[in-house]
């Protein structure tokens with residue numbers, strides 16, 4: 673495993689992190705605590721030391737499983753934990769209450785990275801009220817770093833302007849070979865400002881691996897049922913990209929998931945957190961680091977990715 677300093681933090685994170693949304697069985701299908709624990713254990717053995725979760729994943733269940741596993745495995749001093757506060761809880765008092773509950777579920781004194789999961793769309797909370805509450809939590813040592821997720825560039829910039837003692841260090845957004853809207857504006861802003869893009873759905877929820885076709889959709893009635901990417905016309909449009917990923921997998925003797933993640937980590941500003949439903953997937957995803965696609969192959973994959981991503985449509989009816 674390679675390790676990098678995560679942006680302007682002191683965190684020496686494994687080049688590939690791990691997402692723990694998969695510990696929410698309502699979203700991703702069957703998952704019990706013992707299985708979650710073995711995913712964490714094997715991920716750590718494979719070198720992964722950065723874990724992302726959120727309050728809403730299973731209404732606290734993902735945080736509980738992750739915190740318990742890390743505590744029982746004795747890993748707290750060796751890993752970083754990132755979690756998120758949903759957009760509905762951005763009032764000052766709710767931010768404090770949420771973080772209190774999250775620290776308890778995660779069994780930590782301080783959360784390494786707290787992220788605003790999405791903007792306060794419906795509650796009209798002024799952005800500076802939330803940001804100042806987060807800054808206070810940093811001051812009190814209950815949170816180490818602040819990040820946002822799914823914030824458009826302009827709102828992220830406004831959020832930063834509310835802070836006087838600290839800054840936003842990460843922005844968590846969807847970014848993968850099939851979904852690259854962040855290229856248009858956000859990624860440039862983040863690079864200019866030394867903010868890391870934490871890439872969610874870095875495997876396009878499994879779609880980039882080629883294991884799903886209109887004829888063979890995910891086994892469980894999971895989050896992908898209503899995901900536009902898994903509609904037949906989009907899976908069909910994705911085929912040229914999947915073919916290119918598979919061609920490179922054979923050439924490099926890697927798996928399609930490893931090719932898709934290796935494409936992402938070429939850029940030092942991009943940090944993928946693939947979700948794993950099994951210990952095997954966690955180990956496989958860790959194997960995406962420690963080697964490089966050649967410049968030529970990276971560029972060829974990137975070109976097909978740009979062409980195909982343009983053809984994906986989120987309007988499905």
Ligand SMILES: NC(=O)c1ccc[n+]([C@@H]2O[C@H](COP(=O)([O-])OP(=O)(O)OC[C@H]3O[C@@H](n4cnc5c(N)ncnc54)[C@H](OP(=O)(O)O)[C@@H]3O)[C@@H](O)[C@H]2O)c1
Nearest residue numbers: 691692693821872873874875876877878929946947953956
């Ligand atoms: N901030 C946000 O709004 C937001 C939104 C979404 C996710 N996230 C975070 O980002 C993390 C990752 O995103 P994600 O879970 O949406 O999608 P993802 O990482 O792109 O895909 C994960 C899914 O892909 C499949 N998979 C994983 N490793 C694989 C491998 N090596 N080979 C083949 N298939 C593999 C698994 O499902 P199957 O085995 O069933 O195919 C797994 O559930 C989440 O866990 C969460 O922490 C954040």
